[in-house]
Amino acid sequence: MIDMTLQIIDDFNIIIQTLYILLFIVLIFFGQRIQFHLSLMEVGGVLRHLAFLKDTAIKMTIDELKKYSTDKDLNKRFERLLNSFMIMPEAADPSGIVKKIEHIVNIREARFLDDLKRLITSEIEESKVRNLSNMVEATMALNIIYKIIQHYYLLAKKTKNFFIMAQLQMIVPLIFNEAKSYLQALNAFKLGTPIGDSIGPLIVHKFIQHSDTKTIEYKKEYVKDTDVYVVERNGRIFYVIKASGPGGNVGKPGEAIKKVINSLKKKNEKIAGIIMIDAALKLEGEKTGEVAEGVGAAIGGIGVEKFKIEEIATKNKVPLYAIIIKQSLMEAITTIKKEIADTISDAINRVDRISNEELPEGNIILAGIGNTIGVP
Amino acid sequence: MISNLILQFNSFELLILFAIALVFFFILLTDIKKQGKRMMLINPEIKVQLICKECGFKEIRDFREGDYISKEPDEKCEKCGGEKYIDIIYSIVKQEKTRQS
Ligand SMILES: [Zn+2]
Numbered sequence: 001m002i003d004m005t006l007q008i009i010d011d012f013n014i015i016i017q018t019l020y021i022l023l024f025i026v027l028i029f030f031g032q033r034i035q036f037h038l039s040l041m042e043v044g045g046v047l048r049h050l051a052f053l054k055d056t057a058i059k060m061t062i063d064e065l066k067k068y069s070t071d072k073d074l075n076k077r078f079e080r081l082l083n084s085f086m087i088m089p090e091a092a093d094p095s096g097i098v099k100k101i102e103h104i105v106n107i108r109e110a111r112f113l114d115d116l117k118r119l120i121t122s123e124i125e126e127s128k129v130r131n132l133s134n135m136v137e138a139t140m141a142l143n144i145i146y147k148i149i150q151h152y153y154l155l156a157k158k159t160k161n162f163f164i165m166a167q168l169q170m171i172v173p174l175i176f177n178e179a180k181s182y183l184q185a186l187n188a189f190k191l192g193t194p195i196g197d198s199i200g201p202l203i204v205h206k207f208i209q210h211s212d213t214k215t216i217e218y219k220k221e222y223v224k225d226t227d228v229y230v231v232e233r234n235g236r237i238f239y240v241i242k243a244s245g246p247g248g249n250v251g252k253p254g255e256a257i258k259k260v261i262n263s264l265k266k267k268n269e270k271i272a273g274i275i276m277i278d279a280a281l282k283l284e285g286e287k288t289g290e291v292a293e294g295v296g297a298a299i300g301g302i303g304v305e306k307f308k309i310e311e312i313a314t315k316n317k318v319p320l321y322a323i324i325i326k327q328s329l330m331e332a333i334t335t336i337k338k339e340i341a342d343t344i345s346d347a348i349n350r351v352d353r354i355s356n357e358e359l360p361e362g363n364i365i366l367a368g369i370g371n372t373i374g375v376p
Numbered sequence: 377m378i379s380n381l382i383l384q385f386n387s388f389e390l391l392i393l394f395a396i397a398l399v400f401f402f403i404l405l406t407d408i409k410k411q412g413k414r415m416m417l418i419n420p421e422i423k424v425q426l427i428c429k430e431c432g433f434k435e436i437r438d439f440r441e442g443d444y445i446s447k448e449p450d451e452k453c454e455k456c457g458g459e460k461y462i463d464i465i466y467s468i469v470k471q472e473k474t475r476q477s
Binding site: 191192193194209336337338340341344374376 | 420439443444445465467468
């Protein structure tokens with residue numbers, strides 16, 4: 001009896017050992033292939049989630065458009081809008097490229113808005129059209145993200161390329177977070193609430209509305225989509241620039257600053273400096289709603305407006321001051337968080353301090369940079 | 377006696393193996409759960425703070441479509457009946473204690 005048990009245990013041990021060795025051999029020769037299939041499964045899962053996010057976004061946008069449109073070809077027209085693209089100018093000869101980029105971007109914006117307006121059949125406010133266009137743009141971003149990830153996924157699968165798949169696997173969690181942000185952004189655009197990026201326009205709006213500030217002049221649509229307020233505060237004149245709200249819109253602050261400086265120069269008036277307020281991406285670990293000061297043109301986007309501001313400031317030797325409010329990408333494109341909104345008075349105090357202590361005599365230009373959705 | 381010892385030892389070893397396998401299984405399970413949570417979308421609560429122009433009384437209510445900063449909705453102050461304006465709009469995200477999105 002005992003002998004037999006011992007025999008069985010011996011056999012069992014031999015089997016286990018053989019399995020161990022076999023496992024090593026399999027892992028040595030097929031390890032990478034197994035890894036590849038595991039990656040394929042993981043990336044495939046994320047891709048399905050991305051498709052879900054994209055489809056949800058498309059459905060949300062079409063549902064919202066349907067509220068204002070009786071167009072029978074709505075789906076078709078929307079699809080055309082969704083798949084529209086913009087080709088950047090050739091950069092091999094970079095002189096004067098910003099002008100070309102600006103031209104292309106302007107055409108794209110105008111055409112995009114016109115297409116959208118043609119789609120809408122009922123009478124609605126301009127601000128609502130802007131919010132709808134923001135919705136379509138967020139959907140476009142999601143669509144592009146999905147298409148690109150799908151492209152690399154299928155490419156890696158087709159060529160059985162482990163290294164494309166490994167890179168994809170490393171990057172998809174980050175991409176997925178970004179995609180999630182865009183879907184959440186859609187909700188904010190639909191409702192028309194201010195977003196984290198609206199903090200710049202929001203601060204300058206509160207600056208104008210402040211009890212110590214006296215509005216002297218209000219120039220609506222000073223340049224396209226951008227308003228200028230001439231105000232007096234603590235005995236100093238401010239030219240306050242912000243995009244026209246409350247629709248979702250970033251305006252043309254660069255163009256506005258250029259025009260203000262040129263008109264002031266014509267009148268032989270002094271320009272003390274430019275203060276720009278903008279949302280900035282925080283690093284992981286940094287606190288949301290941290291306010292920081294620095295110098296330079298605090299403005300994101302494609303670079304046209306930044307170029308203009310830097311050019312006109314350099315030409316006229318006007319100092320450029322920047323105040324930034326830190327937040328993550330998710331926070332920047334979704335409804336403004338309390339921590340971010342709470343920075344308003346701090347930022348206004350900083351503007352006061354800079355204008356009272358640092359800037360010489362003359363007019364001050366204050367620009368609130370960002371999407372002015374929900375802020376008139 | 378000796379064989380019993382071997383038998384015991386073997387089952388003990390197996391038990392450890394099982395325990396290790398179980399631990400790995402649970403790690404995998406929580407990982408999948410975490411991933412599921414990461415995939416979830418949280419709809420934030422959007423609040424509006426209104427201030428009375430007359431007496432400065434503050435009131436917080438839920439966001440309604442069409443609200444924007446400095447808008448004067450058709451709502452009267454509860455204290456003095458004065459007109460109100462929207463001071464600020466913000467969202468509150470119920471966040472978990474440790475994990476960041
Ligand atoms: Zn009151």
